[in-house]
Amino acid sequence: MTTRNGLNLAASHDSLAARAVAITFAALIGVVVLGGVGFSHVSAMHNATHDVRHANAFPCH
Amino acid sequence: MSLFRTILFVAALAGIGTGLVGAGLHLLTTVPLILKAETFEQAEAAAPAHDHANATAQAAGAQESAAHEHDSEAWAPADGFERNGLTLLFTVLTGFGFALLLVSASEIAGGLQNWHQGVIWGLAGFAVFTLAPGLGLPPELPAMPAGDLAARQLWWVGTAAATAGGLALLAFGRSPLLAVAGVALIVAPQLIGAPQPDSYETAIPEALHHRFVVASVAVSFVFWALLGGLAGWLRPRLAAPAA
Numbered sequence: 001m002t003t004r005n006g007l008n009l010a011a012s013h014d015s016l017a018a019r020a021v022a023i024t025f026a027a028l029i030g031v032v033v034l035g036g037v038g039f040s041h042v043s044a045m046h047n048a049t050h051d052v053r054h055a056n057a058f059p060c061h
Numbered sequence: 062m063s064l065f066r067t068i069l070f071v072a073a074l075a076g077i078g079t080g081l082v083g084a085g086l087h088l089l090t091t092v093p094l095i096l097k098a099e100t101f102e103q104a105e106a107a108a109p110a111h112d113h114a115n116a117t118a119q120a121a122g123a124q125e126s127a128a129h130e131h132d133s134e135a136w137a138p139a140d141g142f143e144r145n146g147l148t149l150l151f152t153v154l155t156g157f158g159f160a161l162l163l164v165s166a167s168e169i170a171g172g173l174q175n176w177h178q179g180v181i182w183g184l185a186g187f188a189v190f191t192l193a194p195g196l197g198l199p200p201e202l203p204a205m206p207a208g209d210l211a212a213r214q215l216w217w218v219g220t221a222a223a224t225a226g227g228l229a230l231l232a233f234g235r236s237p238l239l240a241v242a243g244v245a246l247i248v249a250p251q252l253i254g255a256p257q258p259d260s261y262e263t264a265i266p267e268a269l270h271h272r273f274v275v276a277s278v279a280v281s282f283v284f285w286a287l288l289g290g291l292a293g294w295l296r297p298r299l300a301a302p303a304a
Contacts, residue, residue, distance in 0.1 A: 019168070022168075029161055033161065037154050044135050047138065048137075055280070058217070060210075
């Protein structure tokens with residue numbers, strides 16, 4: 001089970017579907033974390049992340 | 062180790078390491094420029110009629126005036142340790158979030174094999190999340206004019222997504238036609254254009270803004286090269302027990 005559809009599965013014994021689910025969930029956590037830090041409209045959240053948003057060029061106020 | 066746990070651990074360690082270095086660089090470079098810009102912002106708020114002669118005299122009382130759209134009722138960190146501590150915390154979280162996206166995307170292509178490959182993915186992240194959105198929406202200081210916030214956020218996310226898709230087609234597409242589609246996808250959001258403000262008038266000196274743009278983009282470059290390199294170095298080590 002080293003290749004299927006050209007994808008390298010050598011590092012894992014998971015099925016293709018299990019890999020897809022794991023990758024999707026991990027990416028979703030990333031989106032939620034970045035959404036909170038960079039995009040939340042809650043005022044307290046904006047104030048806490050203010051300098052990080054400006055410094056990293058997230059759109060800010 | 063399951064793939065999900067591998068991605069999570071690699072992203073957490075790479076994100077923490079990169080976030081600590083990135084926060085240190087920001088606190089030394091971009092944050093002092095943000096604080097300097099806020100002195101212009103407060104002077105401007107104190108003198109809404111552009112009476113620059115009175116601006117400095119009134120600056121002391123500017124804390125009371127509603128500086129841009131900050132809600133004066135909402136909680137805000139105290140300047141100094143609290144504010145910079147939060148910058149450290151949220152830069153680490155930013156590193157974790159971007160690392161999750163980078164490691165997830167690289168797993169679709171089979172997973173990072175070494176630090177060198179990781180750096181290449183990091184450069185792609187720099188292009189997707191800094192260069193492409195930054196062309197239309199350059200890093201900006203407090204008190205600078207800007208278009209509608211929600212519209213800018215939508216353009217930022219759309220541009221990053223289109224650029225990521227375009228780079229994927231260029232790197233992994235098997236025909237020249239897909240490469241052409243990739244180029245089109247990368248250029249399209251720039252042709253559409255980012256939401257712009259009604260007026261570009263600002264109290265911020267252009268030289269200050271230019272220094273900020275250079276500092277922000279340069280720190281971002283280091284951030285992404287380190288994030289990718291660390292993820293690429295960690296991934297084979299953490300995934301090894303499953304093999």
